[in-house]
Amino acid sequence: MKLTVFGASGGIGRLLLEQATAAGHDVTAVVRDPAKVAGHPGRVVSADLLTAAPAILAGAVSGADAVVSAVGPASNATAGVASQATTKIIRAMREAGVRRLVVVSAAPVGTTPAPGRPQPPRRDPxxxxxxxxxxxxxxxxxxxxxxxxxxxxxxxLRDSGLDWTAVRPVQLTGKPPTGRYRTALDRNLPGGRYVTRADVADCLLRVLDQPETAGHTVGIAD
Incomplete structure (x- = not known):
């Protein structure tokens, strides 16, 4: 599969890049600093998602079978990067005719208000x-x-018209992959407190081939 990975130099993104390449996928990595993915055998596109020209992002996703984004805010100070970057990724995918998009979100988002969901449930089921x-x-x-x-x-994502999936992990850890993580469609996992970044990366790749997850969120926890 031909993949384009955004946020490829982050905690989950680096693991995703390694796992996707090891699985034999043809991976284009989109990063601000190419030095952070030195050694990646595939194509590397240098781009700041918040300032890059639309043509650069469209070129990065052109010909891809799917796009995976591990872009997210690392702190309150950087909040805004996920929504702004994803909006630009969606625009690029539309221009390039690419439909499958998988992104990293977070477990508490299901109960977080937003204009599209002004009154979410107070507790996730x-x-x-x-x-x-x-x-x-x-x-x-x-x-x-x-x-x-x-x-x-x-x-x-919900307004994009694309075949999107948002993976919502609980608290992330840097431990080795377990391969025993649990997932649930449109809900969190009972008793789920932690999940490794490596397991989240594995889940991102797995849901690419699960059409039933398109248009849905996926909760994940160990």
């Missing part, structure tokens, strides 16, 4: 009481700009 009523409200209070950014990103 997959969350047990502690997560849904105690931990996630605290996290959203401290990380509100980041979750708002991801909620706006999901709004853009």
């Amino acid at each position: 997959g969350d047990r009481f502690f997560l849904g009523a105690v931990l996630y409200p605290i996290l959203k209070a401290f990380l509100r700009p980041q979750y708002r950014d991801l909620a706006l990103m999901e709004d853009a």
Whole structure:
């Protein structure tokens, strides 16, 4: 499969790049600093998603079978990057005629208001009481700009007309892959607290070949 990966130099993106290449995919990596993916055997496109010309992004996705984005805010200060970048990726995909898009979101986003979902459920149906009523409200209070950014990103996906999937992991860890992670369509996982970045990368690749996930979110947890 020919893939274009955005955010290929981030924590999940680097693992995604390694796993996709090891699986035999033809991968184009889109990064701001090509030095961060030195050694990648495939094509590398240098582009800042927030300032790149539309033609550069369209060229990066042209001919791809699918696009995967691991772009996300690393802090409250960088909130806005996911929604703005995804809007530009969607525009580039439309121009290039590419339809399949898989992105990384986050578990608390399902209960985060956005213009497209001004009154989301107060608790995700997959969350047990502690997560849904105690931990996630605290996290959203401290990380509100980041979750708002991801909620706006999901709004853009729903309006895109593309075959999109948003993977919503719980708290990320840097541990080795387990290969035993759980997933659920349009809901979080009961008791799910952690998941490794490597498992999330694996999930992103797996859902590419799962047409039933198009137009849906996928919860993931170990």
